[in-house]
Amino acid sequence: xxxxxxxxxxxxxxxxxxxxxxxxxxxxxxxxxxxxxxxxxxxxxxxxxxxxxxxxxxxxxxxxxxxxxxxxxxxxxxxxxxxxxxxxxxxxxxxxxxxxxxxxxxxxxxxxxxxxxxxxxxxxxxxxxxxxxxxx
Amino acid sequence: xxxxxxxxxxxxxxxxxxxxxxxxxxxxxxxxxxxxxxxxxxxxxxxxxxxxxxxxxxxxxxxxxxxxxxxxxxxxxxxxxxxxxxxxxxxxxxxxxxxxxxxxxxxxxxxxxxxxxxxxxxxxxxxxxxxxxxxxxxxxxxxxxxxxxxxxxxxxxxxxxxxxxxxxxxxxxxxxxxxxxxxxxxxxxxxxxxxxxxxxxxxxxxxxxxxxxxxxxxxxxxxx
Numbered sequence: 001x002x003x004x005x006x007x008x009x010x011x012x013x014x015x016x017x018x019x020x021x022x023x024x025x026x027x028x029x030x031x032x033x034x035x036x037x038x039x040x041x042x043x044x045x046x047x048x049x050x051x052x053x054x055x056x057x058x059x060x061x062x063x064x065x066x067x068x069x070x071x072x073x074x075x076x077x078x079x080x081x082x083x084x085x086x087x088x089x090x091x092x093x094x095x096x097x098x099x100x101x102x103x104x105x106x107x108x109x110x111x112x113x114x115x116x117x118x119x120x121x122x123x124x125x126x127x128x129x130x131x132x133x134x135x136x
Numbered sequence: 137x138x139x140x141x142x143x144x145x146x147x148x149x150x151x152x153x154x155x156x157x158x159x160x161x162x163x164x165x166x167x168x169x170x171x172x173x174x175x176x177x178x179x180x181x182x183x184x185x186x187x188x189x190x191x192x193x194x195x196x197x198x199x200x201x202x203x204x205x206x207x208x209x210x211x212x213x214x215x216x217x218x219x220x221x222x223x224x225x226x227x228x229x230x231x232x233x234x235x236x237x238x239x240x241x242x243x244x245x246x247x248x249x250x251x252x253x254x255x256x257x258x259x260x261x262x263x264x265x266x267x268x269x270x271x272x273x274x275x276x277x278x279x280x281x282x283x284x285x286x287x288x289x290x291x292x293x294x295x296x297x298x299x300x301x302x303x304x305x306x307x308x309x310x311x312x313x314x315x316x317x318x319x320x321x322x323x324x325x326x327x328x329x330x331x332x333x334x335x336x337x338x339x340x341x342x343x344x345x346x347x348x349x350x351x352x353x354x355x356x357x358x359x360x
């Protein structure tokens with residue numbers, strides 16, 4: 001009886017150890033923030049920046065929205081089953097009268113892991129998706 | 137496979153599942169980002185903006201630095217949280233206009249690790265920059281310190297035999313014991329009961345001040 005109990009206890013302990021070992025193997029999640037590109041686009045209306053921001057954020061992340069009517073946009077990454085998002089980004093649009101264009105900036109943040117991309121990579125995707133010309 | 141084999145396999149599976157559920161019970165942190173605060177100054181240079189950006193960030197965060205020299209774009213992080221890494225950050229980005237400058241504020245925090253949200257952080261940084269009410273932010277929880285030989289809640293450290301001072305035991309975080317001659321053993325602590333595996337199993341009792349343990353033929357004193 002005692003031997004059977006001991007055997008079961010050993011098997012249970014091994015199971016727990018394996019399970020704990022497998023879950024503890026992952027690196028702790030770290031916050032990664034990246035100050036992305038800044039571009040000046042000449043001879044384009046602010047509405048073009050807003051449209052580009054919404055389109056870029058929607059293509060890379062989810063729930064793109066403008067904060068009021070400010071030209072400042074944000075979106076978050078795909079959410080897990082609990083509704084937690086592990087990536088977010090902001091695109092700021094600001095009109096520049098002297099060049100009849102606008103200023104646009106990209107800022108990104110991720111929690112990696114579990115997010116597969118770094119904040120830098122995320123901002124790179126957004127900048128490419130925005131697709132505007134201009135100069136940094 | 138024999139019935140005992142199946143039973144053991146079932147027990148192993150149950151233990152694995154229970155262990156996984158137990159270890160996955162912590163809620164994962166989520167990224168919380170705040171945008172929308174922008175300030176236009178009709179006067180002042182980009183260096184003025186940069187100086188204010190740095191001081192505003194340093195008022196609430198640590199190590200404010202320009203992302204590249206002369207860019208006017210500043211970034212700072214919170215101190216390390218319980219996981220040993222920052223749980224929040226803010227950027228202040230300055231851009232020179234024909235007259236004055238425009239500056240934007242973007243903040244991000246990990247929730248629930250960070251004790252306040254990104255909106256609260258951004259509001260404070262922005263108000264520090266251009267004036268406004270400042271709300272006190274809760275301190276970042278400090279990382280759990282690694283137990284040392286002087287922590288009385290565990291046995292990590294060096295112990296000296298009261299009967300034979302030349303005999304010492306070094307106990308590490310993983311439960312290993314090594315004596316002054318290089319002989320290995322193990323330790324465990326549950327409440328004040330110490331399980332000491334060293335030339336057999338011994339049960340000792342840890343004193344209430346955590347500085348002594350006695351029993352099983354041993355009397356040891358913590359060396360701090």
